[in-house]
Amino acid sequence: MKPQKIYRIVADIEAVTWALLIFGMLLKYAFDVTEVGVKIAGPVHGLAFISFIVLTVLVWANNRWSPLRGLVGLASAVLPFCTVPFERSSAKAGALDGDWRADNPLTAPLTGHPRLAAGVLGGGILVIFAVMLVIGGPFG
Template sequence: MKPQKLYRIVADIEAVTWALLILGMLFKYAFDVTEVGVKIAGPVHGLAFITFVVVTALVWTNNRWSVGRGLLGLLSAVIPFCTIPFERSAARNGDLDGGWRQDNPLLATLTGRPKMTFGVLAGIIIVIFVVMMFIGGPFS
């Protein structure tokens, strides 16, 4: 899967989980109905957020983004629904063009073994997620 397609999928998922979390927060805080939505959507969004950050760092390195572009990509995950316009803007500007680079030994190893890479990145994301769950959510 090329960087552009991977980035679009992860950006869209991150935005959808924002919507689910906000909906859950409405049910909990505005309507005082239930907190089930927050208990489910919170961790799901947290996992999507961490995944977006990891994929942003990977694409930032691969596509040689400027520091400003990379930091803007990371910041887009903090503001609800901003990952989608950021990804679309990056695609329009050509910042997601091309495949995975082979001139970087680390990237070449990662892209040359996609199943291993998926496992390693999934493991890293899960470890970060578990640590964050242990520490607690941002409002706990």
């Protein structure tokens, strides 16, 4: 899958999980109804967040983004719903064009063995996610 397509999918998923988390937080903190929304949406959003961060670093290296674009990409995951406009503006600017580069040491494994690379990346993301679950959420 080309960087542009996977980046769009992950950016959209990250934004949707923000909405779910905010809805869960409203139910828990504003209306004092239930905390089940936060207990479910929190980890789901955490997984989407980590995935977006890892993918942003890979695309940053692959597409040779400027430091500013890369840092804005990382920051877009922190602010609710900002991954979508960042991805759309990057696509419009051509910053997501092309395929995975075989001449980049960080992304070269993605070109030679894409299924293996996807499995290793997915496994790495799950390990980070598991560690974060053990450590706890951002607010304890």
